[in-house]
Amino acid sequence: MxxxxxxxxxxxxxxxxxxxxxxxxxxxxxxxxxxxxxxxxxxxxxxxxxxxxxxxxxxxxxxxxxxxxxxxxxxxxxxxxxxxxxxxxxxxxxxxxxxxxxxxxxxxxxxxxxxxxxxxxxxxxxxxxxxxxxxxxxxxxxxxxxxxxxxxxxxxxxxxxxxxxxxxxxxxxxxxxxxxxxxxxxxxxLKEVQNVGSVLSFYNKSFETFNIGLIGSFHVKYKGHVEAIKALKYLVNKGQKNIRLNLVGTGDSGWLLDIIQELNLNQFVNIIGLLEAGEKGILPFLDKQHLYIHPSKQEGLPRVVIEAMSRGRLVLGASVAGVPELLSEKFLHKPGDWKKLANQIEYIYSSKYMWEKMIKENIEIALKYxxxxxxxxxxxxxxxxxxxxx
The missing domain is CATH 3.40.50.2000 (Glycogen Phosphorylase B;)
Known part of the structure; x- marks a missing residue:
């Protein structure tokens, strides 16, 4: 047939x-x-x-x-x-x-x-x-x-x-x-899910930079890039100087570069551009992040959120579409609410005692997918x- x-x-x-x-x-x-x-x-x-x-x-x-x-x-x-x-x-x-x-x-x-x-x-x-x-x-x-x-x-x-x-x-x-x-x-x-032990070994290492990842096409402006950058600016102004936002996606990111330069955030944002799906690109990228954020204003059920959870990453997201089916309410923010996103990032960063529990919960959910x-x-x-x- x-x-x-x-x-x-x-x-x-x-x-x-x-x-x-x-x-x-x-x-x-x-x-x-x-x-x-x-x-x-x-x-x-x-x-x-x-x-x-x-x-x-x-x-x-x-x-x-x-x-x-x-x-x-x-x-x-x-x-x-x-x-x-x-x-x-x-x-x-x-x-x-x-x-x-x-x-x-x-x-x-x-x-x-x-x-x-x-x-x-x-x-x-x-x-x-x-x-x-x-x-x-x-x-x-x-x-x-x-x-x-x-x-x-x-x-x-x-x-x-x-x-x-x-x-x-x-x-x-x-x-x-x-x-x-x-x-x-x-x-x-989703072909595999990371085991808890290997994820914990990553998070238990000392780090100079707290890496935050975001994956979304640059040619649309509802993927949450602006909200992520505003949240980053808020945190930098509060004295958080060891955080970096790493952006992956297709399309022209020129409009985003203008915003980054205007807010003097060049040293805190890394625009990577396109990466191949799966184990040759996206998954290794996620494995280097301490936190994945998904402040998108429009979704179905975002694959990349599930992928981030499958790698045992800490995850925050906007409460749109199917995202609340993946994350508990305390890790969600209303679409566009960059200040709450910033506060959540700060809370996650300062609450290392919670990381192991979050990692285990995310992996458990990802296994279903x-x-x-x-x-x-x-x-x-x-x-x-x-x-x-x-």
Missing amino acids: KALFIHDHYFVHDKVNDKYYDGSGGSFTKYMWDRYLSVFDELLVIGREKENLPNKLVISSSNNVGFVLIDDIKSSKDKILKYKIIKKKIKTEIEKVDFVISRLPSTLGFFAIDICKEINKPYLIEVVGCPFDAYWNYGGMLTKVIAPIQYFKLRNYVKKSENIIYVTQKFLQSRYPNKKQTIGISNVN KEGILQEKRVSFFKKIMNERN
Whole structure:
């Protein structure tokens, strides 16, 4: 059987070696496609095309996986002009497969569901985020007008569909309910969890610099970078001179550099940029941090928070989406509340007696998100759908 996966994710096609690369984020790799290939014989991926090669670290090409890329939609006018062409191209590909996996919210994903209903093709929806939070926190008045429109659109599509995978256990289910066949499965790809002993040996070492990590794309401004920098400035002004904020992410960080320079924080902030996912980049980075913070204003269930917990890191986060499913209330702050974040960082730093308990709790929670456990649930759900269809 052949399945089709569709989402607005960017991919880059290097025509020289005929390889496809993840164009934004680095999580769409062979390991992600293997999740579906354990159920289907072949997988066709439809996403958006990015012309430049910003990220050749992470390859997306894999055996039994094909790609069809759609020209990037850069504006509403562009979307209207290309609507028929795009939809026809997607329909042609959907007709060739047995099953469709539509990851929402995404423009291409919505197109795919319309087509599936039109030609009676079985499909499943993966709900990975809240468009209301994304648009509301993105920018100016226009995006705040779009936010409720996108909210009701996703709510309507989910309500009228039969098979839904949510990445959260509660949050997305409550905002975008479905009374038919649903399950909550995170899309984190967690292969191992650190043992408590090795983590404690790291924290028991003396250190001159208390490292704080934050991972989030620089091309969006709702990932909490500004709040993290304001919290850092507050702490530096109070005399905390041995802390450093280490930032990892894709996109142009120029706007952030301007803020850092304006606040005279150059010596306290390290912009690392892009790192490869997993054990070749992100995990070694996390292993060097004493604290991971995630002050993002919009999420589904943030994979990186689970990854940080799996490495036994101390973690603080904003109380958005599925984050409260991972962290207890005392380690949460309201989105945008940089002063509470600063106070929490200061409290964590000065409360070493709590570290061992926090480390053990985080590792225990992360164990529930190991890939083997999640994949067993995922395969079982897919097979149930296919058996009922047959």
